[in-house]
Amino acid sequence: MIDLKALQNNFEAVSQKLKKKKIDAALLELLKEESLQLKEKRNLLEQLQADQNAKSKLFPIYKKEGKDIAELKSQLDQNKEKITAQQEVVRLLEEKLSEIALGVPNIPDDSVPEGSDEEDNIELKKVLDTPVFDFAPKEHWDLDSNQEWIDFERGVKLTKSRFSVLKNDAARLERALVNFMLDFNRSRGFDEVSVPFIANQDSLKGTGQLPKFEDDLFKIEGENLYLIPTAEVPVTNLFRDEILTADELPIKLTSYTACFRKEAGSAGRDTRGMIRQHQFGKVELVALAKPEESDQVFDDMLSCASDLLTALGLPHRLVMLCGGDLGFGAAKTVDIEVWLPGQNRYREISSVSNTRDFQARRAMIRYKDGKKNRLVHTLNGSSLAIGRTLIAVMENYQKRDGTIAIPEVLKKYMQ
RNA sequence: CGGGAGAUGGCAGAGCGGUUGAAUGCACUGGUCUUGAAAACCAGCGAGGGUCAUACCUCCGGGAGUUCGAAUCUCCCUCUCCCGGCCA
Known part of the structure; x- marks a missing residue:
């Protein structure tokens, strides 16, 4: 959630920055008006309550002194009606306000470029040269046309489209990748956690998936529980409603989970192959940091993910997302795109974001800064989508005869 | 899924329907003492909103109710623990 106080006090600046995200200015205006309204109504309510409290305290005194309490009681009764009415006013306003506020995306950093979509993203750098083949490299499904590695048909049989089954060396390779990544991340100072793949509404709300993006989630019937779309949800929410001490920050964690996404808005996109599945494994990086150190932590996470690809020998590039392509909760995001020779293009394989205090405000994750409690900054990034x-390994390591080499660093994990 | 107990501040643990936002202990922070530390003693120590700062308001799992007044009484929900069944 954005900082409503900042919106009230610096309306122009905030709404100017939010323009990058193509937000309706009228909505912001409304938000500001409503929040000021609420402040006013709430002040009135509190006055009434203060009055009521003060008079209530007279009650036992009057009784002790044997005074008549009928007059006092009638005053209290009247005042009570006013309070009840005013409470309703405040409650409605609060409801309306939070409905609007929860739908407003995060404020992009100044460093985020203007732009409306992917086309306007800015390439920061390329790492490793793309491989040169002396034959025409195939896409992964053609490489494995008889489904020795990835069995799409049986995945569909078991569940439905966009589910698949890994077999033989692919299954082992998947396991090797997970282990390699977790070990790598640990060596970079990220502590490993293993968390539930199901999360409740409060958790999804804390990281911003709810209420706005319910359509993207698999919900468990009759339970108010959801399959997680990313480990970011459970791992960040580990600290929901907590006040951390300054010296335990930054907290840097890595976790492997399955991720479940409905891909509601992507009908018809990437229907072939394993690019876009309803269930996929991912090793995630999550960090909580003091505001002044979060940029440093962001860079650490980004280089951690990039170095991982380098270690795997996979060419990739770093791309700074423009305002229009930025996710709902992110103030800044850099995507990492891996080279897929079969597709002859880069495809997203990782995404590192700093949400600043946007999630922390929703999830109430704070730390003690001397005497005061301040919101932390939360960051998340795919280590890599498995x-x-x-x-990427299949396509980059393919050989003329259709076999696939194993990256050097994975060999010890494949024995 | 069936039977019993419970939910209070970082933890432990009191709390008659009326200055109780909440005793007490531990932990923590500052100070005195000490060469230093420990011990001892003194002081502070929940959160959110609000204010320049005070006042002031709200919060004792969540919601509804009784009452002039509820942490304390009633109802519902959720969760936790113990017993039984089922089962990785």
Whole structure:
């Protein structure tokens, strides 16, 4: 959630920055008006309550002194009606306000470029040269046309489209990738956690998936529980409603989970192959940091993910997302795109974001800064999506005879 | 899924329907003492909103109710623990 106080006090600046995200200015205006309204109504309510409290305290005194309490009681009764009415006013306003506020995306950093979509993203750098083949490299599904590695048909049989089954060396490779990544991340100072793949509404709300993006989630019937779309949800929410001490920050964690996404808005996109599945494995990086150190932590996470690809020998590039392409909760995001020779293009394989205090405000994650409690900054990034990494290995390490080499660093994990 | 107990501040643990936002202990922070530390003693120590700062308001799992007044009484929900069944 954005900082409503900042919106009230610096309306122009905030709404100017939010323009990058193509937000309706009228909505912001409304938000500001409503929040000021609420402040006023709430002040009135509090006055009434203060009055009521003060008079209530007279009650036992009057009784002790044997005074008549009928007059006092009638005053209290009247005042009570006013309070009840005013409470309703405040409650409605609060409801309306939070409905609007929860739908407003995060404020982009100044460093985020203007732009409306992918086309306007800015390439920061390329790492490793793209491989040169003396034959025409295939896409992963053609490489494995008889489904020795990835069995799409049976995945569909078991569940439905966009589910698949890994077999033989692919299954082992997946496991090797997970282990390699977790070990790598640990060596970079990220502590490993293993968390539930199901989260409740409060958690999804804390990281911003709810209420706005319910359509993207698999919900468990009759339970108010959801399959997680990313480990970011459970791992960040580990600290929901907590006040951390300054010296335990930054907290840097890594976790492997399955991720479940409905891909509601992507009908018809990437229907072939394993690029876009309803379920995929991902090793995630999550960090909580003091505001002044979060940029440093962001860079650490980004280089951690990039170095991982380098270690795997996979060419990739770093792309700074423009305002229009930025996710709902992110103030700044850099995507990492891996080279897929079969597709002859870069495809997203990782995404590192700094949400600043946007999630922390929703999830109430704070730390003690001397006497005061301040919101932390939360950051998240895919270490790498496992499925896409698997594809990248297949396509980049393919040989003329259709076999696939194993990256050097994975060999010890494949024995 | 069936039977019993419970939910209070970082933890432990009191709390008659009326200055109780909440005793006490531990932990923590500052100070005195000490060469230093420990011990001892003194002081402070929940959160959110609000204010320049005070006042002031709200919060004792969540919601509804009784009452002039509820942490304290009633109802519902959720969760936790113990017993039984089922089962990785």
